[in-house]
Amino acid sequence: xxxxxxxxxxxxxxxxxxxxxxxxxxxxxxxxKEVFGKDHEFLPRGxxxxxxxxxxxxxxxxxxxxxxxxxxxxxxxxRKDLEKLIGMLRSIDxxxxxxxxxNASLLxxxxxxxxxxxxxxxxxxxxxxxxxxxxxxxDVGFPVAAVLEGxxxxxxxxxxxxxxxxxxxxxxxxxxxxxxxxxxxxxxxIVRFIEYMDVGTTNGWRLDDVVPAEEMISAINAVLPLEPIxxxxxxxxANRFRYLDGEGEVGVIASVTKPFxxxxxxxxxxxxxxxxTCLFASSGTSLRDAIRAGDDVGAIVEQVWSTxxxxxxxxxxxxxxxxxxxxxxxxxxx
Numbered sequence: 001x002x003x004x005x006x007x008x009x010x011x012x013x014x015x016x017x018x019x020x021x022x023x024x025x026x027x028x029x030x031x032x033k034e035v036f037g038k039d040h041e042f043l044p045r046g047x048x049x050x051x052x053x054x055x056x057x058x059x060x061x062x063x064x065x066x067x068x069x070x071x072x073x074x075x076x077x078x079r080k081d082l083e084k085l086i087g088m089l090r091s092i093d094x095x096x097x098x099x100x101x102x103n104a105s106l107l108x109x110x111x112x113x114x115x116x117x118x119x120x121x122x123x124x125x126x127x128x129x130x131x132x133x134x135x136x137x138x139d140v141g142f143p144v145a146a147v148l149e150g151x152x153x154x155x156x157x158x159x160x161x162x163x164x165x166x167x168x169x170x171x172x173x174x175x176x177x178x179x180x181x182x183x184x185x186x187x188x189x190i191v192r193f194i195e196y197m198d199v200g201t202t203n204g205w206r207l208d209d210v211v212p213a214e215e216m217i218s219a220i221n222a223v224l225p226l227e228p229i230x231x232x233x234x235x236x237x238a239n240r241f242r243y244l245d246g247e248g249e250v251g252v253i254a255s256v257t258k259p260f261x262x263x264x265x266x267x268x269x270x271x272x273x274x275x276x277t278c279l280f281a282s283s284g285t286s287l288r289d290a291i292r293a294g295d296d297v298g299a300i301v302e303q304v305w306s307t308x309x310x311x312x313x314x315x316x317x318x319x320x321x322x323x324x325x326x327x328x329x330x331x332x333x334x
Contacts, residue, residue, distance in 0.1 A: 003065035004301075006277075006308035013235060013265035014068045015061045017054060019082065021271045023075040025103050026139040027127075029167055029196060033139055049273045051081075053291050055088045057269060060298045062094040064305075066267070070099045070123075074271065077106040083117040090118025099123065101165075105142060107150030111157035122154045123163040128176040129183055137173060151189065162189045163251075168211045169196045177211075181220045185247050192238050192251035198280070213254035217241060220250060235265040261311035275301065278310035 003011045022042050026033045049057070058069055069089060076082060077100075089098055100114070101123045114122075126147050128134040134144050154162055164184060168174055177193060184191045193216050196209050217239075220226060226241040229249065238251035239258075268276040273288025285304050290297045 001063050004305050006305055008262070008309065008311075010263070010308075011265055012061065012065050012267050012305050014070070014267070015058065015066045016070045016072050016266055016268045017058070018072045018074060018269065018271040019054070019076050019079040019085065020048065020074040022078050023073055023103070024078065024105055024140065025075065025142065027125075027137055028139060029137075029169065043272055047272045047288075049269075049271065049288055051085045051088060053273065053288065054085060055092070056291065057273075057287060057297070058089055058095065059092050060301060061267065062092055063298070064301060067094065068097040068099070069095050070101060072101050075103055075105070076100055077102055077110050082110075083113045086114060086117035086119050097121075101125065102150075103138070103142075104147045104150030104154075108146075108153045111150070111153040111159060115157040115159050119159060121162065122159045123165055124151050124154070125165050125167075126151075126180075127166045127168075128173045129179050130176065133173050133176060155188065160188055164189055164191045165194055166191065167194045167196055168216060170209050170211050172209075174211045174216075177216050177219055178223060181224055181250055185224060185243060185250075187248065190249055190251060192253055194253040195256040197255055207256075210256050212257045213239065213252035214257070216252055217250075226250065235263045259311075264310070267305065275304055277304065277308045281310070 005011050020043075023031055025031070026036060058066070061069075071082070071086070073079075079085075086098065086100075089095055097120055098118065099121045100119055102125070104122075104124045104126070107122070107124070111122075124147065126134070126144070127137045129144055131144055134147075135141050151162055151164065154160065164180075166173070166176070166180055168177060180191050180193075193213070195211065195213055217226065221241075225244040227244060229240045229242050231238075231240060237255070238253050240249055240251050242249040264278075266279075268279065268281075269287065270276065270284065273286060273291070274284035275287050276284040285300065287297055287300065290300050
């Protein structure tokens, strides 16, 4: 089967698959307590895709060009028996890269079983290295040390090189950029600083809160000299830089100031089986309902992707405003 492309000839190469809408953190830029409080109703188990349904969907996407599958949430390690799903996905011919994004709160006890099941790598979210800042951002009092322990457990289990993602907000954790770069320099871990994005509608996003990627790289370069290096593969979202002394690399994801819509190859499926063709989408297409109705799901995927013309970040960047209502990040991952 030919690789599936959209209206701008962008192929579908990457699938981001949420396995739960639940999370044990309440990060202010993703699941603020004001919205996701104690009374918030999460999806009933019956509305989540089953492992068999997920596996079937991944196989359909792989047949149409997907090579990389990333498990997301919510916090994906909260999904019971996730290792079983990892094993099922690992057995699908054509899945070249099977990865997972996590807050690392459960990695110490899960890393070895995830690796044994066939997971290739993990990406860990860590927004600061000092407890006051990090705990203010995760809003549940989770300590930095426990995340660092999770990172090391994942490395020891062979789930590296580990990427460490930090969402940077002006006046919140921008003071941590150089500290984080220095901490992970000389390790096998790669820090990627992410411009604060207007994902969803509950995080109170303002353009003034965005720290441009250029500003972050300039600050690091002033104390830890850098040079740019090419992307690892077509469509990679991070701009990569290596330290001149050879002690590793750092990346920035500039989806606000330098959008990369033109090379976006990512499809996203939420925990309840809705297909979204953009991180900033306002609506999607239910694949779960199609599966359970016995419909031709492959044909639906082809129709949705072949008519895709999303370029939200380019439009937002040119207008410097947010556009419309959007699905929350906690439903479709980052």
